Amino acid sequence: MVRMSSNIAAAQTRFLNDLEMAAWRTFIETHYDLMAAIEADMAPSGLTLGDYQVLVTLSEADEHRMRMCDLASILQLTPSGATRRLDGLVRSGWVVRLNSDVDRRVMLAVLTQAGWDKLHEALHPHVNSVREHFIDLLDENELRALASTFAKVREALER
Amino acid sequence: MVRMSSNIAAAQTRFLNDLEMAAWRTFIETHYDLMAAIEADMAPSGLTLGDYQVLVTLSEADEHRMRMCDLASILQLTPSGATRRLDGLVRSGWVVRLNSDVDRRVMLAVLTQAGWDKLHEALHPHVNSVREHFIDLLDENELRALASTFAKVREALER
DNA sequence: TGGTCATTATTGCGAACACAATCATCTGCA
């Protein structure tokens, strides 16, 4: 076990210095806590963040409806994940499934009036929560830096 | 359904402007893709990111061991989540459980030599992945801004 | 037209993990 304390560095890897480590770790850890806080703020509305995202996405879609595969792509879910998540929303009556008359393979997820009302109910608490825990803590320069930073990361990932 | 297009704004909520929305959305979406990319880069080592974090945490602990409850706290897991995650690592032989002789309620998670070796094997690919997809895309000012931003968010959450 | 391949959605199965209940042990105080 003594050799376990030998210096692990060796090859070409440049380990993270203090600043790099601080940036990486606070990013990871804070993301988790931030999401938990926002999720908790949504609880009184009876929506999870995942359900909320479905309702927002459908509300922004043409005719408040969307193909399952497009929904899955936007929500970063696999097809099966999208099916399962929609199951809950359908049970709650916030979304209905509708067969497409253009392509008989596709199933459309359609926002109901109840779903619209539920979204309306959850919208203000959600935005206020995002502001309180995140956006309103930052000034315009910080917001710009943040957006630019993650745009870079995203662009690199898309290569 | 016509009334569904009525203006949803009304109360005191300030909705997000373009910059705020861009910062928020790129942050959320990119985090997901970034984690997926890093997780994928770890796959050849046979470790999930979750398992890797356990090994790193234990390797940094005094005598390479830690109480379950402290491990759970650091890894942002519930006690039951920590128990379940450790199960896998124990099955793989990277960690052993040991009863504490100080407090007979506590179970110590102890890194094994095999666990140390596995960590050593995964360390370079992991750090390189974090650099490639994240750290090396940013200059020093951007890293400083990032660390400062999330430190603020974290501090606000801890109130 | 007919056949091959791509696309869309769902289901069975399994992994990860939170919640609540449970049990063992410790701490502090009367």
Place this chain on the structure above:
DNA sequence: TGCAGATGATTGTGTTCGCAATAATGACCA
């Protein structure tokens, strides 16, 4: 000393979601 409440770990149960297999349909091309 003895008991009440706090603390630590685990297990049963349920939820969410990914992977692989399956089935249905569409698109393309010879």
